[in-house]
Amino acid sequence: MSNLSFNEAKKAALKKYFSRMNERQQEAVFTVNGPVLVLAGAGSGKTTVIVNRIANMITFGNAYNDDSREGSSSDIAFLTDYTEGRTDDLEQLRDTIAVQPVKPWNILAITFTNKAANELRERLTAMLGEDGMNINASTFHSACVRILRREIEALGYGSDFTIYDSDDSQRMIKSVMAELDISEKQLAPRAVLSEISFAKDKMLTPDDLKTDAGQDYRKKLVARLYGVYQERMKAANALDFDDILCMTVELFEKFPDILEKYRSRYKYIMVDEYQDTNHVQFRLVSLLSAGHGNICVVGDDDQSIYKFRGANIENILGFEDQFAGAKVIRLEQNYRSTQTILDAANSVISHNSGRKAKTLWTAGEPGDKVYWYKAVDQDDEAQFIADTINTYYKEHGRYSPNAVLYRMNAQSNAIERMLVRNGIPYKVYGGMRFLDRAEVKDIVSYLCVIYNPSDMVRFERIINVPKRSIGDSTIEVIKQISSDLKLSPLEVMRDCESFAPLSKKITALRSAYNMFAHFIEKSMELPLDELFDLVAEKSGYLSYLDTLDKGDVKKENVMELRSMIMTYMNTAEEPTLGGFLEEVTLYTDADRDVSTDDRVTLMTVHSAKGLEFDNVFVAGLDDGIFPSSRSFDSEDDMEEERRLAYVAITRAKKKLYLTNASQRMIFGQTQRNVTSRFIKEIGREMIEKNDHAAAMKSRMSEGDNAVTAVHSATLQQQLARNKMLAGSSAVKEKATYSAGERVAHNIFGEGTVLSVKAMANDAMLEIAFDKVGTKKIMANFAKLKKL
DNA sequence: CGAAATGGCATTTTT
DNA sequence: TGCCATTTCG
Numbered sequence: 001m002s003n004l005s006f007n008e009a010k011k012a013a014l015k016k017y018f019s020r021m022n023e024r025q026q027e028a029v030f031t032v033n034g035p036v037l038v039l040a041g042a043g044s045g046k047t048t049v050i051v052n053r054i055a056n057m058i059t060f061g062n063a064y065n066d067d068s069r070e071g072s073s074s075d076i077a078f079l080t081d082y083t084e085g086r087t088d089d090l091e092q093l094r095d096t097i098a099v100q101p102v103k104p105w106n107i108l109a110i111t112f113t114n115k116a117a118n119e120l121r122e123r124l125t126a127m128l129g130e131d132g133m134n135i136n137a138s139t140f141h142s143a144c145v146r147i148l149r150r151e152i153e154a155l156g157y158g159s160d161f162t163i164y165d166s167d168d169s170q171r172m173i174k175s176v177m178a179e180l181d182i183s184e185k186q187l188a189p190r191a192v193l194s195e196i197s198f199a200k201d202k203m204l205t206p207d208d209l210k211t212d213a214g215q216d217y218r219k220k221l222v223a224r225l226y227g228v229y230q231e232r233m234k235a236a237n238a239l240d241f242d243d244i245l246c247m248t249v250e251l252f253e254k255f256p257d258i259l260e261k262y263r264s265r266y267k268y269i270m271v272d273e274y275q276d277t278n279h280v281q282f283r284l285v286s287l288l289s290a291g292h293g294n295i296c297v298v299g300d301d302d303q304s305i306y307k308f309r310g311a312n313i314e315n316i317l318g319f320e321d322q323f324a325g326a327k328v329i330r331l332e333q334n335y336r337s338t339q340t341i342l343d344a345a346n347s348v349i350s351h352n353s354g355r356k357a358k359t360l361w362t363a364g365e366p367g368d369k370v371y372w373y374k375a376v377d378q379d380d381e382a383q384f385i386a387d388t389i390n391t392y393y394k395e396h397g398r399y400s401p402n403a404v405l406y407r408m409n410a411q412s413n414a415i416e417r418m419l420v421r422n423g424i425p426y427k428v429y430g431g432m433r434f435l436d437r438a439e440v441k442d443i444v445s446y447l448c449v450i451y452n453p454s455d456m457v458r459f460e461r462i463i464n465v466p467k468r469s470i471g472d473s474t475i476e477v478i479k480q481i482s483s484d485l486k487l488s489p490l491e492v493m494r495d496c497e498s499f500a501p502l503s504k505k506i507t508a509l510r511s512a513y514n515m516f517a518h519f520i521e522k523s524m525e526l527p528l529d530e531l532f533d534l535v536a537e538k539s540g541y542l543s544y545l546d547t548l549d550k551g552d553v554k555k556e557n558v559m560e561l562r563s564m565i566m567t568y569m570n571t572a573e574e575p576t577l578g579g580f581l582e583e584v585t586l587y588t589d590a591d592r593d594v595s596t597d598d599r600v601t602l603m604t605v606h607s608a609k610g611l612e613f614d615n616v617f618v619a620g621l622d623d624g625i626f627p628s629s630r631s632f633d634s635e636d637d638m639e640e641e642r643r644l645a646y647v648a649i650t651r652a653k654k655k656l657y658l659t660n661a662s663q664r665m666i667f668g669q670t671q672r673n674v675t676s677r678f679i680k681e682i683g684r685e686m687i688e689k690n691d692h693a694a695a696m697k698s699r700m701s702e703g704d705n706a707v708t709a710v711h712s713a714t715l716q717q718q719l720a721r722n723k724m725l726a727g728s729s730a731v732k733e734k735a736t737y738s739a740g741e742r743v744a745h746n747i748f749g750e751g752t753v754l755s756v757k758a759m760a761n762d763a764m765l766e767i768a769f770d771k772v773g774t775k776k777i778m779a780n781f782a783k784l785k786k787l
Numbered sequence: 788c789g790a791a792a793t794g795g796c797a798t799t800t801t802t
Numbered sequence: 803t804g805c806c807a808t809t810t811c812g
Contacts, residue, residue: 112801113801113802114801114802139801139802140802141801142802163802165802166802240802241801241802244802245802276801305799306799306800308798308799308800309799309800309801407798407799408797408799409798409799410797410798430799430800467788467789469788471788471789585802586802587802604798604800605799606798606799606800607799607800628798628799630798631798644799667796667797
């Protein structure tokens with residue numbers, strides 16, 4: 001009797017402790033043991049659930065569901081006091097109810113991106129302090145690298161292996177193709193890489209691929225390339241991104257004792273964004289959790305949008321079959337958007353068949369209707385977006401709550417230009433990443449060769465940058481000797497006198513070798529930043545940059561890399577060259593973008609996943625653009641496009657604008673598209689439509705009178721603006737600008753003109769503003785003043 | 788060997 | 803249309 005009330009009091013106290021969560025979320029938090037699938041709809045507080053679930057495991061263990069513990073009547077009294085808010089003694093609460101609390105280091109929480117991992121780590125530390133820091137929250141790749149650094153020697157690789165990114169892998173496959181005399185026209189390197197990647201995901205060896213190929217010439221060729229590629233990778237002691245995952249799986253499958261070690265270490269596994277996992281990742285997670293079965297995956301099948309890079313939606317759809325006895329918890333309450341936006345999202349996604357049905361709802365307001373603007377062309381579309389943002393800015397004084405999302409990066413151009421014309425500050429996300437810049441990769445490559453002289457791809461990249469009279473033919477010879485005699489390229493250079501084909505290049509090779517030998521020697525004693533300076537200077541790279549266009553910008557990037565080294569030295573427990581290089585190859589700079597200034601955000605729908613904005617414009621909703629025409633002949637691909645639309649819609653908190661254009665210029669060609677089926681899949685009652693294309697048409701045929709009031713207002717604006725623009729360029733003498741000139745912009749402030757590019761009736765200026773960085777601006781439309 | 792010119796080609800992106 | 807990669811020329 002008293003035990004029954006103890007259990008009830010215990011549950012009530014726990015619910016009180018986690019009272020900021022709703023019922024469903026609490027259920028996910030309290031389900032500690034066994035397989036759990038949390039289907040977390042967009043904006044349903046997914047990360048909060050993960051963090052609180054871990055907090056619950058560490059603090060209370062399985063207290064909520066495990067009734068083995070007994071309590072005295074004073075315990076019950078305490079719990080009642082706690083539940084009713086008369087005490088908040090957490091210490092005592094824990095002592096009274098905890099059942100086998102989990103040790104932080106027994107938890108492995110896996111995410112996809114470093115950004116997500118960092119965020120998780122931060123929130124865990126904020127909530128749990130010291131314990132939070134002891135939880136292994138990392139990405140699939142970094143978790144696997146950590147394991148491989150300890151264990152990979154079992155597979156015959158050195159533990160100080162190098163990691164090749166996609167660019168490096170591409171160079172490697174190209175070099176292999178050249179070696180085997182296979183023309184890149186016959187077989188695209190990209191295609192070969194993608195097939196190798198596919199094979200690795202399925203854990204197929206080159207031999208497996210060869211067997212599968214049968215008499216298919218092309219497939220046999222790919223299998224052969226795969227084999228040589230893998231050999232060269234091993235010789236360079238390098239792993240590509242796929243290797244990191246599948247070699248970990250291979251290790252676990254071949255060496256049960258190693259697997260056992262990690263199984264008993266990671267007794268509780270959590271995986272975020274489970275809908276994005278591929279086959280190897282599934283296998284990894286299955287292996288690790290097979291013993292104890294404590295696996296909790298969180299995801300949303302409706303937001304699976306990465307099939308093209310290997311994500312297998314079947315992993316989440318089939319979770320209950322693969323993990324017997326799995327508990328499924330649906331989080332459908334949304335804390336982000338208005339009900340109308342959610343209705344629109346539900347309405348679109350309901351047209352998909354392969355899904356775990358979910359219906360998002362909110363306790364909040366119904367909100368405004370979804371606004372649909374049907375534009376004449378991409379400029380009209382962009383104009384509408386700019387106008388609407390300007391109106392918003394006049395009312396609220398801020399740009400940053402606005403985001404423009406599109407299907408392809410190519411769409412951003414028209415929008416950018418219009419925003420510039422209207423003096424609206426913006427930031428485009430997803431361009432060239434910092435670590436992908438040539439000058440940064442070059443310096444990193446120097447460091448890679450110093451760290452691992454067998455690193456052929458990086459060696460090839462920089463041995464003649466700056467020019468050292470070591471050209472392609474010489475490099476070919478070095479590669480040949482290096483692979484025949486199993487020597488590193490540096491060793492070949494050292495012994496160049498003994499190789500006849502190199503006899504003409506002895507001076508050049510010797511001096512390059514001495515340079516690297518010096519670097520390698522110094523790398524043993526110098527701290528990283530000094531090594532960096534030595535390499536940048538003595539390699540001649542910095543002075544080489546001086547000779548280049550935009551050399552100062554590139555130098556800045558190199559210095560930025562240097563500051564990354566400094567940061568690394570200050571944060572790493574034990575800074576090493578290898579450690580830094582790993583960070584550089586494995587960690588992106590997604591969280592470097594902490595621009596807090598007030599700008600409109602422009603990005604693809606893919607990159608918007610996980611983000612939210614008050615006002616969202618989804619541009620280019622034409623059949624053929626979004627959904628992409630490439631998805632027309634496959635129902636599966638179309639469903640993925642629809643999920644993408646669902647992601648786009650659910651980014652909006654307050655207002656959702658959908659736009660399409662009846663005529664659109666893309667890739668230099670004008671195409672006519674019908675309205676996206678996704679707009680049609682939203683019930684008409686949720687939409688406020690503004691058919692500007694039709695209005696323009698009827699104006700042309702019937703004159704201004706026929707246009708309704710709403711339309712005419714927009715039209716008047718448009719006409720007025722057109723007049724103004726026409727007037728300004730006709731009347732005002734066209735100012736000409738030249739590089740180096742100082743100018744002032746009424747929004748961006750003062751700056752220096754970097755370049756001038758003539759364009760139809762106008763000029764595109766690239767201006768380095770003192771405060772806001774470099775921008776591209778149309779000379780006639782920007783309100784520029786010469787200084 | 789290095790600089791200019793041509794031609795092909797172009798969802799989506801993380802590690 | 804605009805970028806890049808490779809070719810082609812000096």
